[in-house]
Amino acid sequence: MKIKRKIEIAVISDVHLGTYGCHAKHLLTYLNSIKPKKLILNGDIVDIWQFNKRYFPKSHLKVIKKIMTMASDGVEVIYITGNHDEMLRKFANTQIGNISIVNKKVLELDGKKAWFFHGDVFDVSIQNAKWLAKLGGYGYDCLTLLNKLYNWQLEKRGKERYSLSKKIKNSVKGTVKYINDYETIISDLAIENGYDFVICGHIHQPKMEYRDNKYGRTMYLNSGDWVENFTALEYQFKRWKIYNYNNDKLAPFIVNETDEDFEMQDLIAAITIVDQNLKKSN
Incomplete structure (x- = not known):
């Protein structure tokens, strides 16, 4: 019997379903290993x-x-x-089950x-030039696809995986400054508004650290990504931690690489379960 870890809250962001860079099977392994309240x-x-x-x-x-099933299970x-799913903002404050x-x-x-918020509202490049940010998104997707092929070759030769995008990000001074500015703005605003924790995503940089200024202190947390x-x-237990799949994955929950039995009707069935639960609650 598979024993799932009970946790109060799990936070994931920047999954990017529908792109070549998304590692959905890794995420499924994680979701199958936990039983969160939220x-x-x-x-x-x-x-x-x-x-x-x-490509989906x-x-x-x-x-x-899986997310639908978790919701139907309470x-x-x-x-x-x-920003990449901003079309959903027109449905803000909607509840379905x-x-x-x-x-x-x-x-x-x-x-x-x-x-809690995603964080793109504090990204100047998106606010001032959305078309440029979208172009950068396509470039990033192509880079992650290339990286997948490169890592496939490395793994065949028994070598460690390598992140091209991380290497590029860490070597560009402007990127390092951008990330630091992003974290500082968000932390300062959280302190100003009296928040003990500020939890975001967007920049694909997992982090958990206390940030101080002359007005106070907050804990800045970034959930990272699944790319x-x-x-x-x-x-x-009143504490936050960063879960890292590469270090913390549990073998019993790994998704079968050859599992091809899932069809669109299964997704429709999951949505139907959520809808039925909504009707019952009404």
């Missing part, structure tokens, strides 16, 4: 910017089905919109205030 989807779960109906593998559909699912769609969320956790870092945030 699952917070902190933006860019489905990549509507780069959505291509010719069964493993990507399985992630959606998990509170909070979908916070991001245990699934709610919001642009931001504030929760009280053991007497402390936690502020290159494979990370999530977990809250349990």
Whole structure:
């Protein structure tokens, strides 16, 4: 019998379902290993910017089905919109059964205030030149596809995986400054508004650290992504931690690579279950 880890809150972001860079099977392994009270989807779960109906593998559909199933089993699912799934912002404050769609969320956790949002609203490049950000998104998707092929060759030769995008990011001074500015702006705003925790995503950089200024202190948390870092945030026993798939994965929950039995009707069935539960609650 598979024993799932019970946690209070799990936070994932930047999954980018519908793109070549998404590692849906890794995410399914993680979701199959936990039993959270709340699952917070902190933006860019489905990549509507780069959505291509010719590329949406069964493993990507399985992630959606898994989330629907978790909701039907009583998990509170909070979908916070991001820039790549910004079309959902028109449905903000909508609730379907245990699934709610919001642009931001504030929760009280053991007497402390936690502020959740995706983070793109603090990205100047998106606010001032969305077309350039979208172009960069396509470039990033191509780079991750190339990286997949490169890592496939490395693994065949028994060598360690390598992230081309991380190497490029870390070697560009402007990128390092951009990330630091992003974290500082968000942390300062959280301190100004009296939030003990500020939880975001967007920049694909998992992090958990205290940030101070002359007005106070907050804990800055970033859930990372499921394109290159494979990370999530977990809250349990009044503490936060960063889950890292590469270090923490549990073998009994690994998704079968050859599993091809999932069809579109399975996804429709999962959505129907959520809808039936909604009708019962009414």
